[in-house]
Amino acid sequence: MATRTIIVTIFLECIFRVASGANILFFSGIPSPSHSIWLRPLTTALAKKGHNVTVISPDVEKSPPSNLTYIHLENLYSAMFNSSQEVVPQFFELANSSPLTLLNVIDQFSIKCCNHGIKSKGFKQLMDYPKDFKFDVFLSDYMVGPCLASLLMYRFGIPPFIPVVPYNGLTTSSPYIGSYSYSAAIPNHVFDATEKMSFLERTKNLLYDSYESISKDLYLYPHADSVIKSIFPNAPSARELQKNIKLLFTNSNPMIQYKEPLMPMVIPVGGMHILPPKPLPNDLSQVISKSKEGFILFSLGSNVRSDQLGPERIRCILTAMKAFPQYQFLWKFESDKSKLPMAVPENVFIRAWMPQNDLLAHPSIKLFITHSGLLSTQEAFWHGVPLIGFPLFTDQFRNINYCTSIRVARRLSLETFAVDELIDAIRAMVTDPSYRTKMQRLSQHFRDQPQTPLERAVWWVEWVLRNPDVDVMQSNSINLWWFQKYLMDVFLFLFIVIVSVVVTLIVILRSIFRKKLSTHKNKSE
Missing domain, CATH: 3.40.50.2000 (Glycogen Phosphorylase B;)
Structure with missing residues (x-):
């Protein structure tokens, strides 16, 4: 009876904590209106549920609810595009670029967002919050990369982490969750191909997926570590910090895209931004x-x-x-x-x-x-x-x-x-x-879904609030390097074993053959 009372008490405390309003930090560090359009319904819905939501972003709302606070990354548009928000990059040039070039552009974009974002008044304002201030959950737009997200995570005591992926392809987020890239069937998010790829296209796609994963290990994460260590010398690496992930939201739905197996911690919320229509002007x-x-x-x-x-x-x-x-x-x-x-x-x-x-x-x-x-x-x-x-x-x-x-x-x-x-x-x-x-x-x-994508996203954020220390959704593959995850070290070992066995057999057979040949010659003499 006492055990039951304790369990009920803990459950009610968790429910009360969520109902009374949690502190939620949302980092949307990409200077692109479409990213804000996708994420804004979620921040607004969480605020309507009574949570205290803080959003740090280059795009801000003019009249948000009282419990939805925007911190402006005021310099990102001008710094990234070298002019006003309205100037468009050379998209025709990008359209004709190779996938490898595009992947490099995305990595460079992420690093520039970090280098300029950390200098903004808005970012400094958030970093200057009281040292004991805590957020109950931290959400971050994946496209901004590991740099500033990891820095904020460490600054606020490593709260439960939910990255949100604006793409409908998981190859972009595999480092977070230990997921696999299905290069044979799913084209890389920058590769102009269909799921029915030829042998050459599958070969290229494997190279693009591998390059994207390796470049993060050799380029993005070391850069993030250097930035974090410059401010917090005793902080863990960005990769270690981001293993604190509880869930991942991806902008996907199997009904309207290429089909891809999902890890248990991946919550598809494709269409989350679609709201009931309003009357036209x-x-x-x-x-x-x-x-x-x-x-x-x-x-x-x-x-x-x-x-x-x-x-x-x-x-x-x-x-x-x-x-x-x-x-x-x-x-x-x-x-x-x-x-x-x-x-x-x-x-x-x-x-x-x-x-x-x-x-x-x-x-x-x-x-x-x-x-x-x-x-x-x-x-x-x-x-x-x-x-x-x-x-x-x-x-x-x-x-x-x-x-x-x-x-x-x-x-x-x-x-x-x-x-x-x-x-x-x-x-x-x-x-x-x-x-x-x-x-x-x-x-x-x-x-035809049991709940709207937005309702699903809100429910799972509150699930993390109710279960902040639970890691049951996380696969151990998150702790593996890419060559371990794809068993390349095992294949290399097996290859060496097979080659060794074959070479040994050849040596033995040659020795036997020579002995027989020598014996035959001796008999002939």
């Missing part, structure tokens, strides 16, 4: 109401600006739109009409910002022309809208390749497309009902 409602057969949305996401595509590409896009007067086109175009190289057709409405999720939920939408970003692709799946994709870099190729492989999308090159190509693609997508039918069926599969 009046100007958009009026434009849509005038369309004869529906509308088509054109948006290149939050990083690529349509007004920087150049006059020739803009002219091609407007000409293609003009060829379909029965449809109203809504184009996310960041400048006014004076920046356009030709008059805007009557069936085209441009706007600097579009409520994308709300528009994709509208019953009159027929097609979504997109940059193939993961968030946009997931929203299209959720709402059952077929796609035309203009991928530019990293995982966008992977996303649109999957969509084309299951016949819910067409793919074009934003750098080299011609007017006729775009017209043909639009015509095929709006006249062939099979694209929309397939997408709507996948939408039903995607939505």
Whole structure:
């Protein structure tokens, strides 16, 4: 009876602690609006549950709830892009780069985020918190790398750690959780290939996965260690600190991507950012109401600006739109009409910002022309809208390749497309009902879950709060080096044994043969 009372008391204390509001630190150190868009619903939902959430990020909300505190990494956009937040990197150059170059770019980006982030006033403000201040759980955007995340983890007493991965590919996060890279079936997140790879593609993919893993060991982690040791000389290594992981959230869902086995500690929350649609602004409602057969949305996401595509590409896009007067086109175009190289057709409405999720939920939408970003692709799946994709870099190729492989999308090159190509693609997508039918069926599969992805993420964060010291979800493979995890040391040993046995047998057989030959000669003499 006494034991039962103690157990009930401990359980009630845990529930009370979570219900009364835990202190949660969320590090979102990537200067990219799409990362904030994906993570913001989770921070807001945790605040609504009564938790005290602190977010350190280059993107901040203007009017957050009272228990949601933003600390601004004020210098990251200007430092990383050498200008304002609105300037776009040379994405066409990245699109033509090799996967190895892209992996190097990502590593360099991570290191620059660390070097500049640590100098920001916001980061110093967080580091200057009282020495005894504690956070009950720490979440960090994986893409920022191990440097600042490990530093914050050690500074605040190594709280339970939940990395969040904005990609839908686990090769990017295998160092955290000891997971495996399935190079034979899953293309690397920067490799422009499908899951049905040829022998040469599988060979390349293995090299890319291996290079990504090794570069972290030889490049990112040593850099992180040097930064941490410069501030806390007695701190453990970044790799040791990050073994404190309890769970990992990945932006994935098996219904809408290449299929990949998951470790027990991996919680798929693909579509976490998709919220119930809100009413459209009046100007958009009026434009849509005038369309004869529906509308088509054109948006290149939050990083690529349509007004920087150049006059020739803009002219091609407007000409293609003009060829379909029965449809109203809504184009996310960041400048006014004076920046356009030709008059805007009557069936085209441009706007600097579009409520994308709300528009994709509208019953009159027929097609979504997109940059193939993961968030946009997931929203299209959720709402059952077929796609035309203009991928530019990293995982966008992977996303649109999957969509084309299951016949819910067409793919074009934003750098080299011609007017006729775009017209043909639009015509095929709006006249062939099979694209929309397939997408709507996948939408039903995607939505058919016992809880929304956001509810799942919140529940598991609170699970860690209730069970902060439990490591039952963690595999021992997290303690292995990559060559141990893939049994390369064992294969090398077996190879040496086999070679030794073969060599020994050859030596023995040669000796026997020589003895027999010698005996035969002696008899002959």
